[in-house]
Amino acid sequence: MELINKWPEYHKKDVVSHYCPGCGHGIVHRIVAELLEEMDLGKKAYLVCPAGCAVLAYNYFDFDVIESAHGRGTAIATGAKRANPNLFVISYQGDGDLSAIGTAETIHSANRGENICVIFINNAVYGMTGGQMAPTSLVGQSTMTSPAGRNPEVDGYPLHITDVVAQFPGVVYAERVSVSSPAGVKKTKKAIRNAFETQQEGLGYSIVEILSPCPTNWKMDPVKACKWIDEEMVKEYKPGLLTDKREEKRKEKG
Amino acid sequence: MELINKWPEYHKKDVVSHYCPGCGHGIVHRIVAELLEEMDLGKKAYLVCPAGCAVLAYNYFDFDVIESAHGRGTAIATGAKRANPNLFVISYQGDGDLSAIGTAETIHSANRGENICVIFINNAVYGMTGGQMAPTSLVGQSTMTSPAGRNPEVDGYPLHITDVVAQFPGVVYAERVSVSSPAGVKKTKKAIRNAFETQQEGLGYSIVEILSPCPTNWKMDPVKACKWIDEEMVKEYKPGLLTDKREEKRKEKG
Amino acid sequence: MSKKDKVFTVKVRRDFCKGCGLCIEFCKKGVLASSAKLNSMGYNPAEVVKPEACVGCLMCTQMCPDLAIEVYSG
Amino acid sequence: MSKKDKVFTVKVRRDFCKGCGLCIEFCKKGVLASSAKLNSMGYNPAEVVKPEACVGCLMCTQMCPDLAIEVYSG
Amino acid sequence: MIVKTLCAGSGGQGVMTLANIMGNAAMIQGFHSTYLPSYGAAMRGGTANCTLTIADEEIASPVASAPDIVVALNQPSAVAFINRLVSGGKLLYNSSVTEEIPKRQDIETFSIPANDLATELGNNRSANMIMLGAFAQLAGVPDNDSIFASLDLLMGNKPALVEISRKAVLKGAEYFS
Amino acid sequence: MIVKTLCAGSGGQGVMTLANIMGNAAMIQGFHSTYLPSYGAAMRGGTANCTLTIADEEIASPVASAPDIVVALNQPSAVAFINRLVSGGKLLYNSSVTEEIPKRQDIETFSIPANDLATELGNNRSANMIMLGAFAQLAGVPDNDSIFASLDLLMGNKPALVEISRKAVLKGAEYFS
Amino acid sequence: MDKVFISGNHCIAEAAIRAGCRCYFGYPITPQNELGEYMAANMRKNGGIFLQSESETAAINMVIGAASTGARVMTSSSSPGVSLKQEGLSFLAGFEFPAVIVNMMRGGPGLGNIAPAQGDYFQSTRGGGHGDYRTPVLAPASVQELADLTVKAFDLADKYRTPILLMGDGMMGQMKEPVLFPEPVTDLPAKPWALKGRGDGPSRYQASLILDGLAMERHNWKLVRKYKEMAEQETLFELYMMDDADFAVVAYGTTARIAKGAIKRARKDGLKVGLIRPITLFPFPDKILQKVAQQIKNFLVFEMSTGQMVEDVRLALENERVVIDFHGRPGGIIPTPIEFSRVIHRYYRRM
């Protein structure tokens, strides 16, 4: 009897995560760990984990991890990668982290084309702090700070930050995926692989936005949460490739 | 003998500004003052002036002005407009202010569609602090902090922040103009008028980006500086309308 | 991998399962179901109810946020 | 406004002018030029050298960052 | 008089509601009362607990490092908190969902089949109110009038729920005594 | 010995360069020296000024509220700073571009047609070096060798400029004495 | 009005609304999320402003904007978020704008944890922002006091034209206690300085930029005079069992409550201990300490920190011949009355 789904070397075993049942963070963690192993990057990996539900990611990842002040992941990643270009630098961030308090850092690290990978967990809510409205919350979505539903008149419309940065010349790879179904998980892995390749080859900035269930704050069971992504969230956040300038950049680099 | 270019009521007379000879700020100040008069908005005007060369704008404007911490103009404007919707609120900002340190405030006030007007002076440099690189500096532009010229490999490419926010549903009017020629000045006035109308009618956010000479830090005489805008800067920052959703919004409002 | 002539064995690491039900939902072969008995964390974990139906497609492990499923060939 | 039969008078507020030269550059009628004499701020202000050529087009005032020019009709 | 109680249960069991109703009731009866939920970043979902203090004098610390009473709505809670009890303290647990509890000689234990009684009442979800009724008996405060007033205050907009809750409270009290 | 000098001129006149060369020269000769530019947000462009202190002892404050010497490269500077001079102080001004200076009885004034002398030398832009030569005479420090060493240090990569500057310094010194 | 059994965070929000707070700008952070959530649920439906800002930095600047128009305005956060507001606080002080800023402290430095702590005392009382300013700080010790001091904070802010910090901690924010709310304020003070558009009058501006050194200096001394006046007029403290005490504990907020429990225990053992509880941390109640020091020579400071307020106690008593001891539990540890009473015994014996 041979184990087909081999345990990913860069994921700690026998630790129970603090994530709620059915939380997307766990799925993405596994994918990241698998890819670092498959691509032989784990030994030089340096991941910035955010203030957000993933704040304790270092308890699960088995490679070097640093924790960030809320929103500053890409600034830390920039500092680390510039100081030590040999590191394989990943900034793992939530939607509040990356697209609210960290907006300036997100925009500018992307615009500088920092040679880092950003894993962007979009669960349309502030998970960690108990379900407040995020810049990515859907119109009408009821949260702890939009109890009557997000009202675009006063709260603004959902922010598509990945689409924004995808337009920057320094952003080499950007894709939106979801982990709400096995097909989505497969695409997510492919997208993160492409992002990792981008950094590996020194081509520049890459970002993968992942629509990810937060059953707890959506007040849904996990299966329903996945359905909500596939039926509601994708209407606002269409999965798909947003930019891929790898070929172009490869040519530039010669 | 009748004075054709009547003195704008909302511009203080007999004060010499601290601006350098040929600085675009002075031209824009005059346009703002003229429009507030023409549109009868001066009595309820509330302008936020930035940390930047325009930090002393309250010495020249003759309506109510508040000064902002560097980059926070639109946050202050948001607070003021929300607290007192009767005010006519303008945030006047430089490129460092609006597109570097103030990036998050810019993006989010725009995304919320705050009913304010933003006057964005893009002179591709930090004027006030003596000519450092701005996010808007051109590729190859030599500044105090890019002495060898802006190198996109390490400094990133020029940031087109107005194009970014123009895509947000809450941004009703966005245009890029320049004050490097009489024709440009005319267009600038038209654009600001449209922006003012947007707020006046309660339609939402408007922004006018103005390519504006900084002869001192470009180390050019003023005439040369205007030429540089028309010949070099416009290649990167194409003047023109970026969005105009006024009709649409008017219909929505019924 | 999912050739029908191959045999697969599925195991749930019972005390690591949070009972989210995603594996159950996405296993199209009905191999998994929710256990009535709580595990040590107080969740109703997934359990294997139709072991023979497994085709080794790994849909379950793809979706499991807690790395709680092991699929063996043979 | 710029009909040729009208007469215009241009004045430079000498001590408010910073001598940037923009009005001189953009007056296509050559009405203005740079004065050799410094003003109180130490600049060479613009001065009117061809008063009769003025067509009242206000190109000069549009460009003047220092509101230092007055154009009168008549 | 000062009674410090630690109430614990799993997320959906309504343990915080229980304590909140008690805290309100104590206030209504004129006591001092404090309620302090545990809140944490570490574990998402999962168990919930809080400390309720009722006293006839100013309450210093709302924390109970050694509570007088532990009210456990499920087995994990009983297991987790029995050792926190002060010597001579009392454990009230929900025997419907608790098989076994650790032994401790210097405390008193009281069991109540809250879920079963709730089912008898025809409302599974009111097990917490059954526990509340028993708990009030055990603590000696607050009185039923205050508890009912508290129910009215907190659920006044749902008369049916008030009705069921009243019954459950009484049933719990009755079973206990 | 301690000499505090305020040097002022308009932006392009090279007044900061003048003071910097003097400060370096003083250092080379073994003096203590401090140079403090005025910097401001208020006026963009326009005039520039700085304070240069040369002493044979530790210098307390690099600021000169009442300088011993004012070196004015243009009229506005002379006008602006003459009143700051300590009683008994000395004003050195550039008479090529200064028509009139305010009267003050308790100071000495020295004029030097720096631009004219520079033009004579065939280099308009070295008026500041002419002033420097005169200034060093007036101050009594630093000596010419040190000034020349300072020029070498600061302009060493432009030998032609060093040459012209040396000449200008000498011319200024000569005119002064 | 009857008493309400309410949590500290909700209580502040409700009291603020009753105090005439029209605008709230904030960003979520544990352990004060419920404050913003209460505002979200209650502000807009009453014509007030609730806005979740993109960051704490944005929030404090929105506060500046709203305050400049004369509105009563509040923001709230917890330790790391309050650090991000320091520039804005300095500006508020410079502008002399009234505003109320709530800090429900947590363990630090860095991300720390979300347990109650008192490690931000220095930041709060010494001005964590740049320049010569201070922020008056109110430190309630019960939910009722949270209500009362919230209202007071708005009044003081307006009266002295200054930002006011209301300081609690995770425990204060989360705990529920019975509260009697004051009636809603109807008459708010006029603010002739507020920017409302020039209308037919002269234009005005508000700036914290004061390029002229002498003018800036005058402004700085003006602020100092204001703080001195507040020290004379507004200092608040509570004395507990001090009448016959020969040993004084000094503690504020949560720690003061625990100290009361400890003192009760110690009293049972016959120790004549009392408590001085500063309610305003800045201005610090120097005078009462000095007065007490005429009789009592032994002071023991309790803090949930490594020792911050103890400096103020030492400064207050610098001219007295007294012994000042310190016991601190930083990092989110809530000490117990038993622990404190043991510490009291220890120092009492040494007396």
Added chain:
Amino acid sequence: MDKVFISGNHCIAEAAIRAGCRCYFGYPITPQNELGEYMAANMRKNGGIFLQSESETAAINMVIGAASTGARVMTSSSSPGVSLKQEGLSFLAGFEFPAVIVNMMRGGPGLGNIAPAQGDYFQSTRGGGHGDYRTPVLAPASVQELADLTVKAFDLADKYRTPILLMGDGMMGQMKEPVLFPEPVTDLPAKPWALKGRGDGPSRYQASLILDGLAMERHNWKLVRKYKEMAEQETLFELYMMDDADFAVVAYGTTARIAKGAIKRARKDGLKVGLIRPITLFPFPDKILQKVAQQIKNFLVFEMSTGQMVEDVRLALENERVVIDFHGRPGGIIPTPIEFSRVIHRYYRRM
């Protein structure tokens, strides 16, 4: 190497590079722009990193990133910009990462002005960020000392794993003086804690989140011990004309220089005045003050602020029967030696 006539801002940059600083992240602000500009001109061409960040907040977090990998790293700013770094400073302290942060103070609060001031003393020495931490602060008073203390700052940062603040003001940054630079450092200390990728070893992490209260408390007391050790080992001060003095001025940085001028004048008038100049502001040189207080009973504190360091002087001398007077010029006013000497005369007479 010969002496170089160089400005304070350039001097710090050059000294940092010689101290092995490999990374500089900063955002322009007057009066320290020249520091970043020097870095821009000199870092990249020597394989170092210069990056103008999008804000001060980003800069301090880039510093965190670079420091975490073991690199020597610096950022610089002035008052308002330093306020924006407070959260990051708290994180650096929590992480125990070495880094050097320069603050060339200006007048405040708010935008204030760009003239020299010393109004950020509290912020610097008390931790303007949240939580229980302090930042060691070095306060040079000449351009030569800027060079020496910049190097020292990097060494201390590495030795104690702590951020170090180097504090000057607009005057220190702008003025030029002769400087003899130290030779470039070649051997840098090993940093086994730095994150470099796990390689073949076990994985590691760096976090300032410590959810467990007891662990957080241990961490806090560990920081306190570190600061105590620094107080024993690293306190720096200068005594000037103190040998026969019967009256002591206490001043640091720019003010200390002016005080020296004033003391020289006062000495000419026969007043036996000396100066105690703290060079480390935290840890504060308590001991020397206490030692001096055995002989001298009159202290006069000069600051370009409304009175901040004076609290540390009072704390240091709380157990001595001495008189402590204060003279402050806040807001960007540079006082003159004449003014100070007049003040000295006034208080001397009263002695």
